[in-house]
Amino acid sequence: MARYKMEPLRCWDKAKELRRSVYERVAKARENGKIIVAGGTESMLALPAGYDMEFLGGEPYAASCAFAGVQDPGVCREFFEAAENARYPRDLCAYMRIGVGSLLADKYLAGGSYPRPTFNLQTHICDTHGKWYQIMSDIENVPYNAIDYVPYAWETENESEPSKKLKRDYLVGQMLDVIEWMEKVTGQKYDDERFINAVNWECESTSLWAQCCMLNRTIPAVMDEKTMFSFYVIAVLMRQRKESVDFYTELLDELKDRQRRGIAACPDEQFRFVHDSQPPWFALDVFRYLERFGAVSVAAHYSIGLSGGWTYDPELDTWLPALPPKGAGVELRTRQEACEWYAEWLLAYHTMLRSLRWSGRGKNKRILDIVKKWNADGMIIHLNRGCEGTAVGQMELHRFMNDQGIPCMTYEGNVADSREFDRERTIAKIETFMETLGRKKLY
C-alpha cells in the first residue's frame, strides 16, 4: 500500500519539448549560416549571447549520447572507439571522449555530421575543460578561446576581500577580452543589450531552479532526482534565454502546489538519500531499483548546484537561493556592470563549480548541509571514473559522512562509459547496504 499520492507533472512535456528544440535550432543554424558557439556548457552562456547564436554544449551533448546508450549501447561505443583509435587514453573525461569521438566519427547524435562551430569558447572549470576544446579546435581547425575560472574559496576559509576582488577583476578582464576577441573572429559587432538581458535571465533561471530544489526539503519530496535531471537540464542548455525563465517560473508554481497537497515523487518514500556526482546516465534504472526499498534520492550537490544559484548565509550558516539582479533591485546598464555582476554570480553562487576546484573542507561542509537540510537519512556516492572534477574529494566525503554517523555507501562507475560500470556488483552492493540498514524490498 503506497504511502503517498502521485500525479504526473504538467511541466514534463514542456521540458521535453524545450530540450528537443535546442538540438533542432543547432541543426537549423547550420543551414542558415547562423553563428554556432561550442564549448563546455558551463562556458558563460550569457557571454556569447551578445550575438544571435546557438550554443552547442559539450556536457549535455555527451550526457544525451550516454543516455541514448540505454536503447543502443552502440552509439557511445562508436564514439569512444573513435577517440581510442586516435590514441586518446580511456581514463580521460568520458564527456570529452564522447565529444572528440563524435567529432572524429563525424556523427551527430541528432543526425547528420558533427556541427562545425563558428568558434569554440570554453570556461576552464576543471583540469580537463581548457584542454578539451583545445583538442576539439585542433581537429575542427576553428578559433578557440578559454576563460580561466578561479572561484572564491569556500566560506569555511574566510578568504580576504582583496583576494576576492582579484578573482573578480581577473574574470571580468577576461570576459571583456573575449568580447573583443569574438568581434574579431566573427567580424560582427557585439550587442551589449542582448548580453545584459542574457545575464539577467541566466541569474534568474538559476535562482528559480534553486527555489524549486528548496521545495524538495519537505517530506515527501516533490521531485526525485531522476525527475530533477530532466528539469535542471533546461538551465544547463539555455539558462541565458527567456524561455528558461518562463519554464522555471511555471515549474516553481506547479511544485509549490504539489507540496501543498502532499503529492510525492515516489509513493513509497521511506529512506531519503543524497547522491553525489553525476549518475551513470545509461543506468538510471539503478535509482528505480533503489525505490523498491523505498529509497529515494532527494537531492545531489550536482543536480541542485549545477543549475542553481546559491548564496551563503552566515547567520544561518547555510546556503539559500541567491537573488538575481532584478530581485536585488539592481539595474544592469553597461557591459562593465553586467560583467561584474555575472562574475560575482559565478564565483560566489555557483557552489557546484566551486567544488570542482576546492576538494576538501568546504565541499564536505556544503554536502553535509544538503544532507541535513533536505532531511536525508543517508548518502550514496557514485565514484565517478568519468569525471575527475566531481570525483575530487569523494573518498574524503565518504569518510566524513560515516564519521558524522550518516550511513554512506559508494559504488564505482562512470558517468558515460558503461564499460566501467558493473551492474551486477552495484546491485549486490545496494542490496547489502539496504540490508545493513535493516530495509527489505517492498516489491
Added chain:
Amino acid sequence: MIADFKSIYENRHNYAREWKERNNDHKIFGYMCTYMPEEILYAARVLPLRILGAHEPQNVSEPHILGMFCPFCRDVLAQGVLGRYDYLDAIGITHSCQHIHQAYESWVLHKKIKNFFIPTPNNHQTSRALPYLRGQLEIFKEQIEEWTGSEIGDEDLLRGIDIVDKTRMLMGAVYETRKSDIPSISGLDSMYMVVASQMADKGEFNWILEEVLGSELPGRAAREDPGIRLMIIGSEDDDAGFVEMVEGFGASIVVDDHCTGSRYFWNVTEKEGDPLTRIAERYIKRPPCPIKDFPARNRVPHLIGLARDFDVAGVIVIQQKFCDPHELDKVAVTKALEAAGYPTLYLEFDVTVPLGPFRIRVEAFLEMLRSEALF
C-alpha cells in the same frame, strides 16, 4: 661534488632536520608543485622543500584518494599520512592539477598543519594572468609575514630572487654541457641534481653547483661512448631506477622536460621592475606544465626546440599513470615530435616501476634507433 646530488636526494629528511638544527629552528615549508614561488619564502628566511613520493608500495592513501588518481599524488599523500614529513612547519600548494591538490587537501584534513594555498591562474596565456598572479603573490607574502612575524621588504625579495635565479642559471649551465658530443654528466646525475635542488637550501646548493661546474665537469665524460642520445619528457619523474636502466642499455639521456627537470629552472627572472611583478612574470613565462598550456599549444615548439638543440635521436614520453594533464597532451605532443623526425616511446609510471615489463620496451626502442647492425 656530483655525488652530493644523490646523497641529498636519498637523505632528504635527515638533510632537512639537520638544516633546522644548523639554522636555529628556522621554518621549513613543504610544497607540492613547482609553481610555488620559492623566492618569497627565501625572502622570509623560510626553507622551501618540494615534497615527493618514496616509490614504495603503501596502503594508507586509498581511504582518501580515488584509485583512478595518479600514483604520484597517492605516494605524496602517503608520505604525509605516514609522518615522514613531520618536521615541516607548513605545507603549501598553488593551482596545479586536481590530483595533487587532492593530496594536499587530504594532508591538511588529516594532519593538522599550517597550510597555504595560492589560487594561481590556470591560464598563463591571457594578459590578465600577470596582474592577477602578482596580486595573489602579494597576499601570499602578507600571509607569510603574518606567520613568521617579520616583514618582507623589497630587498628581501631581491635576495630571494637572486638565490633562486642563481640555482637556475647554474643548473642551466650544467645542462648546457650536455649538448656536447660527449656529455660530461649523465641523465641520472642530472636528475639527481634537479630533485636535490628542490630538497636543499639553495644558498648551500649553489656552492655545490659552482664546485661541480668549476672543477668537476671540465674535461669529464659521463661515459666514453654516449651511445644513443635521448630526450625524456612528461610528468613528475624522479624514478632513478628507470633512468639508470635506460642509460644502462648504452643510451644517454641528454635533456628532459619534467617538473623534476628543465621545466623547474629553465627561465630566470627579468631584471627590471617591481620584485613581485618580476616573480609573477617568471612563473607565467616558464615552460608550462600541460595543465597551463592553452588555448594555444606553446609546449610543442619548445619541446621540438629542445630535441633539436640537444641533438637527440629519440624521445621517451613517460607519465604517471592516470595523469590527465599529460594524457591530454599525449596525442598532440607525440604527433608533433614524430612529424619532426623524433621517434617516441610512450610509457606509464606507477608508484613502483615494473622494470621487467619496461626493459623490453626500452631495449626494443633502442634496437629500433640503432643502425643496421643486425642486417
Added chain:
Amino acid sequence: MFEAIKTEREYWRWDEANWANPDMNWKSGEVISAGVDVGSVSSQAVIMVDGELYGYANTRTGYNSPESARTAMNWALEASDGMKLENIHFKVGTGYGRVKVPFADKSITEIACHARGANYMYGPTVRTVMDMGGQDLKAIRCDDRGKVLNFLMNEKCAAGTGRGIEVIADLLEVPIQEVGRRSLEVDEDPQPVSSTCVLFAKSEMMSLLKKGYSVNQALAAYCAAMAYRVYTQINEVGVVEDFVITGGIAKNTGIVRRLEKLLGIESLKTGVDCQLAGAIGAALFGKVLYEKSHKK
C-alpha cells in the same frame, strides 16, 4: 589451501611439440644458427641451416627460465638427426627470459625478432606484425627486410593477452585450442563484453551465462571484445599491408577473424607454427651476427 579444488583438466594448457625437417641434411650446411624464445607462457627453440628452417620445439615455460631454454633447445635437438648443441655456430636468446638463456651468444628483444621472423615466414611484403603473446600485445611496423620502424606494447592491463584467454578458458572449462573455433559457432556475434579488464570480464561472463547465453556465445562476446582491444592498439601504429599475426593467439581464429573483420584486411597465413616467429627471427639474426664476426 583454497576453496578451489583442482579442476580435473587444465583447460588453459597449450599443446607442446617438436619437429625437424627430414629432407634437410644439416651436416652439409655452412652456418647453423639457433634462436630460443623464452616467453612468459611458452618457450620455442628454432634451428636454422643457412637461414632455412631446419627444426624446432615448442614447450611450456617453466618456473626456471634457463631450464626452460635448455628444455626447448634439447627438445629441438632431439628431433634433429643427431645434431649437438656444439654443432650450432651462433645462438640468440629472445623473449622475456632472453638474458637468461645460458648458452646464448647474444640476446635480442622479441620485438626485433618477431619482425624479422615474420619477414621470413610470410615474405618481404609484410609491413605490419601483430604479436599476441602470453603477457603482451605488440603491434610492430617494419620494412621489407623485417627491420622495426615503429612498435607499441600494451599498457595498464593485460586483456587480450594469452594469459587473459587462459583465465577465460579455465572459467568456461573450454580447452584453449577450442576457444576460437567455438566462439565462431554462433549465428551472430553478441554485444562484446564491455570490460576489457580480464577480472571484470570474468564476472561479466558469469552473468552472461546466467542470462542464458550458451558457452559459445559467451566466448564470442569475449573474443569480440579482445579483437577490438587488439584493433585499437594496432591502429595506434597504423596498419599497412601486408599484415600478419604472430604469437600464441594467432591460433585463436575467433579473435583473428574478428580482428580481420574490424580492419577490413585479411592477414597473411603460413604453414609454419606462428608461435615460432620470435625464435626464427632470433636464429636469422644469429646467422648474420656469426657471418659478421667471421669476416676478415
Added chain:
Amino acid sequence: MVTAGMDVGARTVKIVILRDQRIVGKGVATAGLEADRAAEKAWEEALKEAGISKADISKVFATGSRRGEVGGFDDEVSEVVADGRAINKVNPEIRTVLDVGAEEGRAIKINSEGRVLEFAVNDKCAAGAGAFIEAMARAMQVSTEEFGALSLQSVKTIPINAQCVIFAESEVVSLVHEETDRADICKAIDDAISDRLTSMARRVQVQPGVALVGGAARGVGLQRSLTTGLQLDELFVPDDPEFVGAYGAAVIAAET
C-alpha cells in the same frame, strides 16, 4: 532446532548444518559452471555427516554472490551480514572482518553484537586476490600450501605493483626470469595482495580485533603479510575460514 546455511561463492558451494547452535554437518563442492549441481553434492556431504535428511531441516538461509543460481532455501542474507554474525558468534572481540575469496574481497566493521556498521568491497582493478595467488602458485609450479610455506621462509621485500593482478603477473614473470629466489617471490606476492586488502580495510577504519576469513585465509604467508600490513598484534583466523559465510547464514536462520 536444525537450520542450515548455504554459501554459493564464485568458485565453490559451502553448506553448514546447525543443531541447537552447534555445527553437526559441513559440505563443500566446486561450483564450476553449474552451481546447482555443486549444491547437491555439498548437501549430500553435509547431510551425511549430520546423519539427517533434508526434511529434518526447518530453515535454510542462503548467501554468496551466486545464490541466485540455486534454489532450495527459505531466505537469503548478504555475505557481509552473514560474515558479521558468524564471526561475532565465534569470537565476540572481533570488530573488523576481512573476507578474502577467490574473486571478491570485503572489509566489514561490526559492533559487539556483530551488527554491520560499515563495509567496503574491492573496486575495479583490485579484484581476484584469491585467484591471483592461485594463478601465481601455478606459475611458480608449487601447490598453494607450498606457496604459503615458501612465503614464510622469506624476509626480503620486493615491491610488486599489483593494482591490476593480471598485469602484475608480468612483473612476477620477469622476477622469475631474473631467477629471483622463489620464496622471495612468494612473499612479494603475498605482500602485494596484503597491501591491497589493507588499503580496502582502511576504508572502514580498521579496529582490533581483526579476523581473516574466506578461502584465502588459510594462506599462512598472507596471514603474516596482513598482520604486518595492518600493524596488528594478532590476526584471528577461525577454523574452516571458508565456511564462515555459510555458518553465519545458518546462525541467522536459527535466530529468525
